Amino acid sequence: MKNSNNDPLPSWHEGSVKQxxxxxxxxxxxxxxxxxxxxxxxxxxxxxxxxxxxxxxLLAQMAFYKKELLGADVxxxxxxxxRAVNWSIRGVKDLGGLTKMLVGYFRVGITTDEYRSxxxxxxxxxxxxxxxxxxxxxxxxxxxxxxxxxxxHGFTNYIVSGGSANFIRPWADEVYNVPENRIIASSSKTxxxxxxxxxxxKLEALPFSFEYRSGKVLGIERRLAKRPIAAFxxxxxxxxxxxxxxxxxxxxxVLIHHTDEVREYKYGPDPRLYFGKSTLxxxxxxxxxxxxxxxxxxxxFSFEHDESFSKENK
Amino acid sequence: MKNSNNDPLPSWHEGSVKQxxxxxxxxxxxxxxxxxxxxxxxxxxxxxxxxxxxxxxLLAQMAFYKKELLGADVxxxxxxxxRAVNWSIRGVKDLGGLTKMLVGYFRVGITTDEYRSxxxxxxxxxxxxxxxxxxxxxxxxxxxxxxxxxxxHGFTNYIVSGGSANFIRPWADEVYNVPENRIIASSSKTxxxxxxxxxxxKLEALPFSFEYRSGKVLGIERRLAKRPIAAFxxxxxxxxxxxxxxxxxxxxxVLIHHTDEVREYKYGPDPRLYFGKSTLxxxxxxxxxxxxxxxxxxxxFSFEHDESFSKENK
Numbered sequence: 001m002k003n004s005n006n007d008p009l010p011s012w013h014e015g016s017v018k019q020x021x022x023x024x025x026x027x028x029x030x031x032x033x034x035x036x037x038x039x040x041x042x043x044x045x046x047x048x049x050x051x052x053x054x055x056x057x058l059l060a061q062m063a064f065y066k067k068e069l070l071g072a073d074v075x076x077x078x079x080x081x082x083r084a085v086n087w088s089i090r091g092v093k094d095l096g097g098l099t100k101m102l103v104g105y106f107r108v109g110i111t112t113d114e115y116r117s118x119x120x121x122x123x124x125x126x127x128x129x130x131x132x133x134x135x136x137x138x139x140x141x142x143x144x145x146x147x148x149x150x151x152x153h154g155f156t157n158y159i160v161s162g163g164s165a166n167f168i169r170p171w172a173d174e175v176y177n178v179p180e181n182r183i184i185a186s187s188s189k190t191x192x193x194x195x196x197x198x199x200x201x202k203l204e205a206l207p208f209s210f211e212y213r214s215g216k217v218l219g220i221e222r223r224l225a226k227r228p229i230a231a232f233x234x235x236x237x238x239x240x241x242x243x244x245x246x247x248x249x250x251x252x253x254v255l256i257h258h259t260d261e262v263r264e265y266k267y268g269p270d271p272r273l274y275f276g277k278s279t280l281x282x283x284x285x286x287x288x289x290x291x292x293x294x295x296x297x298x299x300x301f302s303f304e305h306d307e308s309f310s311k312e313n314k
Numbered sequence: 315m316k317n318s319n320n321d322p323l324p325s326w327h328e329g330s331v332k333q334x335x336x337x338x339x340x341x342x343x344x345x346x347x348x349x350x351x352x353x354x355x356x357x358x359x360x361x362x363x364x365x366x367x368x369x370x371x372l373l374a375q376m377a378f379y380k381k382e383l384l385g386a387d388v389x390x391x392x393x394x395x396x397r398a399v400n401w402s403i404r405g406v407k408d409l410g411g412l413t414k415m416l417v418g419y420f421r422v423g424i425t426t427d428e429y430r431s432x433x434x435x436x437x438x439x440x441x442x443x444x445x446x447x448x449x450x451x452x453x454x455x456x457x458x459x460x461x462x463x464x465x466x467h468g469f470t471n472y473i474v475s476g477g478s479a480n481f482i483r484p485w486a487d488e489v490y491n492v493p494e495n496r497i498i499a500s501s502s503k504t505x506x507x508x509x510x511x512x513x514x515x516k517l518e519a520l521p522f523s524f525e526y527r528s529g530k531v532l533g534i535e536r537r538l539a540k541r542p543i544a545a546f547x548x549x550x551x552x553x554x555x556x557x558x559x560x561x562x563x564x565x566x567x568v569l570i571h572h573t574d575e576v577r578e579y580k581y582g583p584d585p586r587l588y589f590g591k592s593t594l595x596x597x598x599x600x601x602x603x604x605x606x607x608x609x610x611x612x613x614x615f616s617f618e619h620d621e622s623f624s625k626e627n628k
Contacts, residue, residue: 040493112535156495169539179354180539181470181495187536192528192554199558201535208536214506221426221515222501222522225483225494240506244513 008149011142011299018296020289021146024252025153028229035250037229039154044230045184045220045241046147048161048168051234051256052176054138056265057129061167064122111200112166112190120170133303136175140293141302143232143256147176150230158228160220161185162212162237184219186210216241232256236270236279242288253288255279260294322463325456325613332610334603335460338566339467342543349564351543353468358544359498359534359555360461362475362482365548365570366490368452370579371443375481378436425514426480426504434484447617450489454607455616457546457570461490464544472542474534475499476526476551498533500524530555546570550584550593556602567602569593574608 012018027035028042049055058066128135147157159178161168165185173179189204211219217240220228231238231245234256242253257280258267269279283290293300326332341349342356363369372380442449461471473492475482479499487493503518525533531554534542545552545559548570556567571594572581583593597604607614 112539116539165536166539181537190532190535192531197557197561199531199554199561201532217506217513218504218515221504222479223495225426225430225480240513243511247511247513 008152009142009145011145011297013296013298015296017289017291021149021252021254024230024250025149028250029153037250041226041229042150042153042155043158043224043226043228044150044155045158045160045216045228045232045245046143047216047233047235047238047241048159048163048185050258051232051238052139052143052147052159053135054128054131054140054264056267059163060123060126060135061163063126063135064119064167067122067126068118111193111202113200115166115203116170119167123171131301136171137303138301139175140297141299142297144176144302146232147178151177155230156182158182158184158220158224160211160216160241162210162215164188184211184216184223186212186215212237214240217244220244230254234258234269236272236274239274239279239282242283243286246286246288253283253286254291255283255288256291257293259292260297260300262294263300264293322466323456323459325459325611327610327612329610331603331605335463335566335568338544338564339463342564343467351564355540355543356464356467356469357472357538357540357542358464358469359472359474359530359542359546359559360457361530361547361549361552361555362473362477362499364572365546365552366453366457366461366473367449368442368445368454368578370581373477374437374440374449375477377440377449378433378481381436381440382432425507425516427514429480429517430484433481437485445615450485451617452615453489454570454611455613456611458490458616460546461492465491469544470496472496472498472534472538474525474530474555476524476529478502498525498530498537500526500529526551528554531558534558544568548572548583550586550588553588553593553596556597557600560600560602567597567600568605569597569602570605571607573606574611574614576608577614578607 009018009021012021027033028037030036046052049059049061053060123135126135127133128138131138150157157176157178159168159172159176159182161183163185165183165187168183168185169180172183187208189206189208190201191204193200193202209215209219213236216238220226220241227248228241228245229248229250230252231242232254233239233242238255242255245251245253255269257269258265260266269283274282277285280290291297323332323335326335341347342351344350360366363373363375367374437449440449441447442452445452464471471490471492473482473486473490473496475497477499479497479501482497482499483494486497501522503520503522504515505518507514507516523529523533527550530552534540534555541562542555542559543562543564544566545556546568547553547556552569556569559565559567569583571583572579574580583597588596591599594604605611
């Protein structure tokens with residue numbers, strides 16, 4: 001019954017996945033529905049890397065660190081850092097130590113303001129190695145539509161990321177329409193430095209919170225004291241968050257599966273097992289909605305060279 | 315020129331203090347003013363205990379703990395706890411240890427949901443020892459008007475409290491119109507407990523963040539990555555937060571001074587010194603607005619027995 005002008009998710013192919021999202025929104029927002037959810041309980045949480053934007057071949061934050069840390073001001077430890085980057089991508093066990101170390105490099109007097117302004121500068125200029133465009137252009141258009149549609153349905157959207165809050169904040173409001181206060185993400189310890197009338201918040205070389213796996217649930221709970229009724233993720237790091245959403249009376253749990261090696265990258269949610277199962281198998285058993293990017297998404301990115309890019313890669 | 319029907323702060327006596335608040339709001343919200351501030355930068359932060367509601371003779375949270383911890387389920391450590399409460403009120407140095415200990419009592423399997431539901435139950439029933447009414451009736455009416463007026467002027471109000479976020483959240487939205495996500499307050503470490511399909515967040519016996527003094531600034535910065543342009547406090551614990559607000563181009567820093575021993579309690583901001591000065595002297599030197607509760611507030615509480623209570627105490 002919908003004509004294309006009224007299609008709320010034009011980048012999604014017609015089918016059961018799209019329909020499930022639309023059905024969910026309808027049932028929780030229709031006042032006389034048995035599944036109606038009040039507006040202040042309409043909380044949706046979205047993983048960032050790999051769920052809202054491209055995370056390959058290197059997480060944007062890692063690309064930023066690579067650039068920043070190989071810059072003139074911190075050159076002396078470059079080789080040590082390079083080794084750490086290569087080594088960190090392999091497993092999450094290493095990420096804690098890496099975060100600690102990375103922040104350590106920034107420690108030399110850097111304030112959170114300075115950190116964020118470096119992020120702003122980098123993200124305005126940096127070019128993705130494959131797509132040759134800005135990282136913020138590599139936001140998935142179908143997920144942009146989901147964010148917008150949820151907001152239109154009275155949902156409050158939160159980004160819940162293992163990445164650093166200070167890395168996401170400088171651009172998230174413009175790109176996702178999610179303001180500073182709705183970023184729930186990893187952070188380092190900070191301290192207040194006072195010099196006469198000058199006050200500044202400086203980064204310390206110690207992790208404060210790590211919003212990854214259970215840490216995502218704890219971060220949400222600490223911030224909201226509420227459970228999301230919709231959660232979107234793409235990896236093992238998101239499993240607990242999706243399970244947490246699943247404990248509510250109405251829920252939509254979505255796992256984005258990277259199946260499109262032509263337009264994007266092809267890889268599984270995580271090589272490691274969750275209770276002896278792959279994340280994908282676990283998701284299916286839980287009746288979470290798995291999105292097959294290749295077959296469910298008509299458009300991948302908003303920018304025009306989507307088509308020409310696909311041709312190039314044929 | 316204002317008639318009483320249009321008075322936006324009817325519980326405030328006419329005078330320089332009230333005028334300064336109104337002038338501030340006018341200058342930052344008038345589009346052609348040189349001091350205009352965009353809506354998303356209009357952030358106001360409010361201390362809770364002693365700034366928005368009564369904190370004597372015992373912080374409400376302490377009264378709650380006293381009741382909870384002397385309850386049947388934790389009786390065995392009652393005397394130890396009692397000693398700690400008496401001893402903690404003296405100085406903040408002890409509060410860290412106290413918090414740790416208090417949370418420790420709750421540790422035996424208590425979830426954050428359970429903690430908050432105990433708070434809800436307590437706050438619905440507990441009676442203040444002097445006023446013989448609910449604690450939430452002891453919110454200062456003049457501050458309620460300020461919260462409302464700021465919200466009407468496009469401000470986003472945050473509670474920034476050394477008290478526990480989980481203690482404030484169950485009632486803050488109803489009482490202050492400040493939702494869960496705008497409570498920036500102390501917290502304990504939590505962990506995710508999984509039993510089959512059951513997920514629960516449980517409190518650990520370790521502090522996670524302490525939003526007191528510098529901790530208030532760090533808590534605000536971690537949450538918002540922005541500085542408040544208006545800040546309200548009443549004690550040494552709020553000095554850094556007010557100084558932080560003061561670093562913005564336009565700011566209103568307000569120190570509530572408890573001068574009314576008839577309607578409320580008479581006490582100074584803190585016996586301890588800040589850079590060798592009393593908090594009050596420091597506030598005046600910084601040109602912060604000091605509110606003299608006795609002389610600046612026409613009404614103290616919204617409830618009716620304000621008058622009869624004053625009579626009783628004459």
